[in-house]
Amino acid sequence: MQNFIAYNPTKLHFGKDVIEGLPVSLPKYGKRILFVYGRGSIIRSGLYDSVKRLIGQAGMEVVEYGGIRPNPVVEDVDAAAGLGRKHNVDMILAVGGGSVIDSAKIIALTIPVNHSGWDFYSGKAKPAKAVPLITVLTLAATGTEMNRFAVLSNRAEGKKNGYGHVLCYPKESFLDPALTIPVPGDYTAYGIADLIAHCFELYFGAGDATLTDRIITSIVREAMEYGPQLLGNLTDYDLRARIMYAATMALNGLTSYGKVAGDWAVHGMGHVLSLHYDTPHGASLTIAYPAWLKFFREPMKERIAALGTELFREPLDAGGSILRIEGLFRQLGCPVRLSDIGVGHGEKDKLVKGFIINEVEGGNMKLTHEDYPKLIDLMM
Amino acid sequence: MQNFIAYNPTKLHFGKDVIEGLPVSLPKYGKRILFVYGRGSIIRSGLYDSVKRLIGQAGMEVVEYGGIRPNPVVEDVDAAAGLGRKHNVDMILAVGGGSVIDSAKIIALTIPVNHSGWDFYSGKAKPAKAVPLITVLTLAATGTEMNRFAVLSNRAEGKKNGYGHVLCYPKESFLDPALTIPVPGDYTAYGIADLIAHCFELYFGAGDATLTDRIITSIVREAMEYGPQLLGNLTDYDLRARIMYAATMALNGLTSYGKVAGDWAVHGMGHVLSLHYDTPHGASLTIAYPAWLKFFREPMKERIAALGTELFREPLDAGGSILRIEGLFRQLGCPVRLSDIGVGHGEKDKLVKGFIINEVEGGNMKLTHEDYPKLIDLMM
Numbered sequence: 154m155q156n157f158i159a160y161n162p163t164k165l166h167f168g169k170d171v172i173e174g175l176p177v178s179l180p181k182y183g184k185r186i187l188f189v190y191g192r193g194s195i196i197r198s199g200l201y202d203s204v205k206r207l208i209g210q211a212g213m214e215v216v217e218y219g220g221i222r223p224n225p226v227v228e229d230v231d232a233a234a235g236l237g238r239k240h241n242v243d244m245i246l247a248v249g250g251g252s253v254i255d256s257a258k259i260i261a262l263t264i265p266v267n268h269s270g271w272d273f274y275s276g277k278a279k280p281a282k283a284v285p286l287i288t289v290l291t292l293a294a295t296g297t298e299m300n301r302f303a304v305l306s307n308r309a310e311g312k313k314n315g316y317g318h319v320l321c322y323p324k325e326s327f328l329d330p331a332l333t334i335p336v337p338g339d340y341t342a343y344g345i346a347d348l349i350a351h352c353f354e355l356y357f358g359a360g361d362a363t364l365t366d367r368i369i370t371s372i373v374r375e376a377m378e379y380g381p382q383l384l385g386n387l388t389d390y391d392l393r394a395r396i397m398y399a400a401t402m403a404l405n406g407l408t409s410y411g412k413v414a415g416d417w418a419v420h421g422m423g424h425v426l427s428l429h430y431d432t433p434h435g436a437s438l439t440i441a442y443p444a445w446l447k448f449f450r451e452p453m454k455e456r457i458a459a460l461g462t463e464l465f466r467e468p469l470d471a472g473g474s475i476l477r478i479e480g481l482f483r484q485l486g487c488p489v490r491l492s493d494i495g496v497g498h499g500e501k502d503k504l505v506k507g508f509i510i511n512e513v514e515g516g517n518m519k520l521t522h523e524d525y526p527k528l529i530d531l532m533m
Numbered sequence: 534m535q536n537f538i539a540y541n542p543t544k545l546h547f548g549k550d551v552i553e554g555l556p557v558s559l560p561k562y563g564k565r566i567l568f569v570y571g572r573g574s575i576i577r578s579g580l581y582d583s584v585k586r587l588i589g590q591a592g593m594e595v596v597e598y599g600g601i602r603p604n605p606v607v608e609d610v611d612a613a614a615g616l617g618r619k620h621n622v623d624m625i626l627a628v629g630g631g632s633v634i635d636s637a638k639i640i641a642l643t644i645p646v647n648h649s650g651w652d653f654y655s656g657k658a659k660p661a662k663a664v665p666l667i668t669v670l671t672l673a674a675t676g677t678e679m680n681r682f683a684v685l686s687n688r689a690e691g692k693k694n695g696y697g698h699v700l701c702y703p704k705e706s707f708l709d710p711a712l713t714i715p716v717p718g719d720y721t722a723y724g725i726a727d728l729i730a731h732c733f734e735l736y737f738g739a740g741d742a743t744l745t746d747r748i749i750t751s752i753v754r755e756a757m758e759y760g761p762q763l764l765g766n767l768t769d770y771d772l773r774a775r776i777m778y779a780a781t782m783a784l785n786g787l788t789s790y791g792k793v794a795g796d797w798a799v800h801g802m803g804h805v806l807s808l809h810y811d812t813p814h815g816a817s818l819t820i821a822y823p824a825w826l827k828f829f830r831e832p833m834k835e836r837i838a839a840l841g842t843e844l845f846r847e848p849l850d851a852g853g854s855i856l857r858i859e860g861l862f863r864q865l866g867c868p869v870r871l872s873d874i875g876v877g878h879g880e881k882d883k884l885v886k887g888f889i890i891n892e893v894e895g896g897n898m899k900l901t902h903e904d905y906p907k908l909i910d911l912m913m
Binding site for chain 1: 534535536537538539540541542543544546549551679742744747748750751754755758759771774775778779781782787791
């Protein structure tokens with residue numbers, strides 16, 4: 154086992170109607186809120202009105218930044234940070250999915266400074282403080298509600314990268330599974346795939362932490378059991394709850410304790426697909442994972458076989474495990490090949506270039522530029 | 534799933550030589566330390582000297598309270614709190630096992646007030662603030678290093694009870710598995726039994742949280758795999774690390790998410806055994822658990838069978854599961870009957886009275902006073 158620090162200061166409120174606690178929590182952090190959200194789904198669902206009512210109940214002042222895009226971009230972050238700075242806000246309330254909350258984390262770092270949020274990604278700047286962030290989650294997927302990571306795109310530079318800092322933890326996050334009921338089947342499936350992929354990234358990371366591996370496979374098995382049930386019954390609160398809880402646990406630190414780090418090459422490749430084709434994050438991962446597993450089948454054969462055997466509870470070798478994992482993604486209705494999203498051989502050079510620009514390397518199983526064409530072939 | 538709050542502010546430093554970080558952490562909380570420890574084992578191991586060196590390196594002032602007793606008593610807590618109050622300490626550094634750290638938690642609550650620490654247990658007083666607590670753990674067992682619970686005895690009243698408050702979380706805890714290497718085989722086994730019992734208390738608590746159940750059985754399986762190995766090889770750092778990590782995870786909140794609460798009747802009964810016979814905590818639990826399982830075998834038959842089947846990975850009914858669990862405790866060298874610790878039928882009335890005084894009720898499967906003699910018979 155590796156030395157590690159277990160520390161997660163986020164207070165997570167989970168369950169039915171937990172957002173009714175917002176008027177108690179919000180005033181702890183000041184008076185003026187920057188309310189950040191996406192492109193209308195919370196207005197359609199009525200959540201926008203509920204949140205405005207709760208902010209009113211708390212007697213807070215509010216300035217709004219709506220319209221955060223999926224696969225979030227630095228332009229939104231910088232504009233929202235400018236608005237927050239101008240209005241001297243005390244806190245951010247982010248209501249939405251991973252894109253909104255990831256954006257809000259970088260907005261929180263950018264408000265106190267005089268430069269673009271991208272400077273944290275490029276390494277030009279290091280954060281010294283952050284505006285407190287409270288989140289209300291509407292999509293079970295990325296785990297951002299209880300971690301220190303944020304993914305952002307810079308289309309001008311052709312980059313979509315992840316960033317993590319201890320100042321990025323939300324102070325409090327409110328997770329009502331009922332708020333995820335409006336999510337349609339395809340995005341529900343991508344969320345399930347995303348949480349499974351997070352587990353895999355940590356499982357295939359370097360380091361020997363058997364309990365963490367057991368917890369990882371527990372989370373995947375939960376998703377395997379209840380994910381398909383949920384896709385057949387999207388309005389079931391209890392199934393929504395099981396998946397939402399699993400998604401949080403997949404990437405809140407727990408799945409990394411005692412390991413060196415995750416691998417994350419698949420996320421790197423997936424980000425490039427999202428950048429070029431606006432592929433939903435979870436769908437990009439179900440295309441990249443089977444290819445990555447096939448590429449590293451020989452050197453990782455014991456690890457892959459052990460994973461499949463534990464997940465499916467029957468003796469499987471590496472090849473059999475890969476087939477079953479790909480089958481699981483298919484069962485969720487997710488794409489597993491580039492052709493499934495209409496991307497053909499003609500895109501290969503563009504993808505190779507994207508992998509190079511985004512420095513897709515992997516933390517445990519190292520990738521070189523020479524490996525990229527082979528990986529893309531395996532995705533075809 | 535039940536609504537729940539996931540919140541654990543303790544910063545846990547885990548791994549080899551992590552205590553070398555004390556000079557960085559301690560000064561964050563002030564200048565004057567109350568250094569609390571037990572009855573000499575840290576002096577014999579050399580840890581006392583190391584900690585004194587690190588406190589010196591940090592340039593802190595220190596006042597010491599040594600001699601905290603196992604199965605800790607309120608007299609030590611009140612005396613140490615008085616010392617801390619007199620010297621106006623800024624923080625507590627607790628170095629030891631569960632008894633020392635549990636005592637330190639109540640000392641931290643008692644220093645700012647003018648009454649006995651027992652008043653928090655009796656409900657006479659509610660804490661308003663606590664002196665910051667930093668811990669260095671020397672025994673893998675209770676999970677106290679990362680939770681808000683503390684168990685204390687009041688021998689004058691014939692009580693040994695648990696208490697929990699959000700102010701009881703240690704600010705930081707330092708866990709170097711190497712510091713547990715001096716723990717002898719029997720106490721190592723009791724620690725393993727304790728962590729398993731914590732998992733069981735939560736598993737048999739009310740509420741339906743399948744992922745939490747999976748995590749619970751993952752922790753028990755880790756203990757089942759590495760516990761016996763460790764008992765055959767007490768100086769192995771890596772085995773010490775796996776057990777220490779498992780013990781922390783068994784009771785840091787994780788095993789309760791989405792459940793109503795744990796059951797804890799077995800802990801209640803175990804505390805009475807410890808109170809009367811100074812039975813080590815873990816050993817009291819391995820006597821009480823088989824009896825409790827047999828007592829509730831019929832109403833809990835599906836739950837018990839599912840637990841055994843998952844732990845031992847073969848189809849087991851409730852009776853078979855109980856036998857295997859008892860066998861596991863025996864394999865660890867722990868007592869499973871009162872006769873194993875020299876307690877005979879003559880003690881029955883005393884134990885019944887102890888259960889009554891300590892209000893042993895259970896959180897999920899309710900016990901009445903009429904049940905106590907039957908439970909004690911099952912322990913014989």
